[in-house]
Amino acid sequence: MTSNRPYLLRAIYDWISDNGLTPYLLIDASGEGVRVPPQVIKNGQVVLNIAMRAVANLELGNDWIGFSARFSGVSHVVRIPIGSVLALYAQENGQGMMFPTDEEGGDTPPPAPAPDEPPSGPSGGTGDDKPKRGAPHLRVIK
Secondary structure, three states: OOOOHHHHHHHHHHHHHHOOOOEEEEEEOOOOOOEOOHHHOEOOEEEEEOOOOOOEEEEEOOOEEEEEEEEOOEEEEEEEEHHHEEEEEEOOOOOEEEOOOHHHOOOOOOOOOOOOOOOOOOOOOOOOOOOOOOOOOOOOOO
Protein backbone atom coordinates (compact mmCIF):
# COMPACT_ATOMS: atom_id res chain seq x y z
CA MET A 1 0.00 0.00 0.00
CA THR A 2 1.04 3.58 -0.50
CA SER A 3 1.87 5.85 2.42
CA ASN A 4 -1.09 7.42 4.22
CA ARG A 5 0.97 10.48 5.19
CA PRO A 6 0.12 12.67 2.14
CA TYR A 7 -3.60 11.95 2.56
CA LEU A 8 -3.48 12.80 6.27
CA LEU A 9 -1.52 15.99 5.54
CA ARG A 10 -4.13 17.17 3.03
CA ALA A 11 -6.99 16.34 5.40
CA ILE A 12 -5.40 18.10 8.40
CA TYR A 13 -4.48 21.10 6.22
CA ASP A 14 -8.11 21.41 5.04
CA TRP A 15 -9.45 20.98 8.58
CA ILE A 16 -7.16 23.70 9.96
CA SER A 17 -7.89 26.09 7.06
CA ASP A 18 -11.66 25.46 7.15
CA ASN A 19 -11.66 26.50 10.81
CA GLY A 20 -9.99 29.81 10.00
CA LEU A 21 -6.67 28.88 11.63
CA THR A 22 -3.10 29.07 10.34
CA PRO A 23 -1.49 25.77 9.25
CA TYR A 24 2.16 25.40 10.26
CA LEU A 25 4.50 22.64 9.09
CA LEU A 26 7.35 21.34 11.25
CA ILE A 27 10.03 19.95 8.95
CA ASP A 28 13.17 17.88 9.52
CA ALA A 29 15.51 20.09 7.49
CA SER A 30 18.25 17.44 7.47
CA GLY A 31 16.15 15.12 5.30
CA GLU A 32 17.36 14.35 1.81
CA GLY A 33 15.80 16.63 -0.80
CA VAL A 34 14.57 19.34 1.61
CA ARG A 35 14.87 22.69 -0.13
CA VAL A 36 14.35 25.64 2.24
CA PRO A 37 16.34 28.83 2.76
CA PRO A 38 19.24 27.98 5.11
CA GLN A 39 18.65 31.04 7.31
CA VAL A 40 15.29 29.66 8.53
CA ILE A 41 16.72 26.35 9.80
CA LYS A 42 17.11 26.13 13.59
CA ASN A 43 18.40 22.99 15.32
CA GLY A 44 17.97 20.98 12.13
CA GLN A 45 14.28 21.85 11.87
CA VAL A 46 12.17 24.56 10.31
CA VAL A 47 8.62 25.75 10.97
CA LEU A 48 6.76 27.07 7.93
CA ASN A 49 3.47 28.95 7.67
CA ILE A 50 1.64 27.36 4.73
CA ALA A 51 -1.58 29.39 4.90
CA MET A 52 -2.96 30.46 1.52
CA ARG A 53 -2.16 34.09 2.35
CA ALA A 54 1.51 33.23 3.12
CA VAL A 55 2.45 31.05 0.13
CA ALA A 56 1.86 30.86 -3.59
CA ASN A 57 1.24 27.79 -5.74
CA LEU A 58 0.91 25.38 -2.81
CA GLU A 59 1.02 21.73 -3.92
CA LEU A 60 0.37 19.00 -1.36
CA GLY A 61 1.39 16.05 -3.51
CA ASN A 62 1.89 12.39 -2.69
CA ASP A 63 5.70 12.66 -2.67
CA TRP A 64 6.44 16.37 -2.21
CA ILE A 65 5.09 19.59 -0.78
CA GLY A 66 6.02 22.57 -2.90
CA PHE A 67 5.29 26.29 -2.88
CA SER A 68 6.79 29.75 -3.29
CA ALA A 69 7.17 32.07 -0.32
CA ARG A 70 9.04 35.20 0.72
CA PHE A 71 11.71 35.04 3.40
CA SER A 72 13.15 38.41 4.46
CA GLY A 73 11.57 39.94 1.34
CA VAL A 74 13.19 37.47 -1.08
CA SER A 75 11.07 34.95 -2.97
CA HIS A 76 12.14 31.30 -2.65
CA VAL A 77 10.83 28.04 -4.05
CA VAL A 78 10.37 25.57 -1.18
CA ARG A 79 10.32 21.83 -1.77
CA ILE A 80 9.83 19.27 1.01
CA PRO A 81 9.67 15.49 0.70
CA ILE A 82 6.58 14.13 2.47
CA GLY A 83 8.81 11.94 4.67
CA SER A 84 10.50 15.02 6.16
CA VAL A 85 7.24 16.40 7.61
CA LEU A 86 7.28 15.97 11.40
CA ALA A 87 4.00 17.76 12.19
CA LEU A 88 1.17 19.84 10.77
CA TYR A 89 -0.66 21.94 13.33
CA ALA A 90 -2.68 25.13 13.86
CA GLN A 91 -0.48 28.01 15.03
CA GLU A 92 -3.24 29.46 17.20
CA ASN A 93 -4.00 26.42 19.37
CA GLY A 94 -1.43 23.72 18.51
CA GLN A 95 -4.07 21.23 17.34
CA GLY A 96 -2.97 18.98 14.50
CA MET A 97 -0.95 15.85 13.97
CA MET A 98 2.63 14.70 14.51
CA PHE A 99 4.19 12.15 12.19
CA PRO A 100 6.91 9.61 12.92
CA THR A 101 10.29 10.17 11.32
CA ASP A 102 11.14 7.82 8.47
CA GLU A 103 13.56 6.00 10.79
CA GLU A 104 10.67 5.18 13.15
CA GLY A 105 9.01 3.29 10.31
CA GLY A 106 5.63 5.01 10.47
CA ASP A 107 4.70 4.11 6.90
CA THR A 108 6.47 0.78 6.54
CA PRO A 109 5.20 -2.59 7.69
CA PRO A 110 7.01 -4.45 10.46
CA PRO A 111 9.68 -6.91 9.32
CA ALA A 112 8.65 -10.47 8.58
CA PRO A 113 9.37 -13.00 11.35
CA ALA A 114 12.63 -14.89 11.16
CA PRO A 115 12.33 -18.34 9.54
CA ASP A 116 13.19 -20.13 12.81
CA GLU A 117 10.34 -18.51 14.79
CA PRO A 118 7.34 -20.79 15.38
CA PRO A 119 4.06 -19.64 13.85
CA SER A 120 1.37 -18.32 16.15
CA GLY A 121 -2.41 -18.21 15.96
CA PRO A 122 -5.08 -20.84 15.35
CA SER A 123 -2.88 -23.04 13.17
CA GLY A 124 0.37 -22.33 14.99
CA GLY A 125 1.99 -23.60 18.11
CA THR A 126 1.43 -20.90 20.80
CA GLY A 127 -2.27 -21.43 21.45
CA ASP A 128 -2.79 -17.64 21.33
CA ASP A 129 -5.62 -17.05 18.85
CA LYS A 130 -5.42 -13.23 18.94
CA PRO A 131 -3.19 -11.39 16.45
CA LYS A 132 -0.31 -9.54 18.05
CA ARG A 133 -0.38 -5.79 17.70
CA GLY A 134 2.35 -3.23 18.19
CA ALA A 135 2.03 -0.02 20.11
CA PRO A 136 0.08 2.69 18.27
CA HIS A 137 2.10 5.40 16.55
CA LEU A 138 -0.31 8.30 17.15
CA ARG A 139 0.59 11.09 19.53
CA VAL A 140 -1.59 13.77 21.11
CA ILE A 141 -0.54 17.37 20.49
CA LYS A 142 -1.66 19.84 23.13
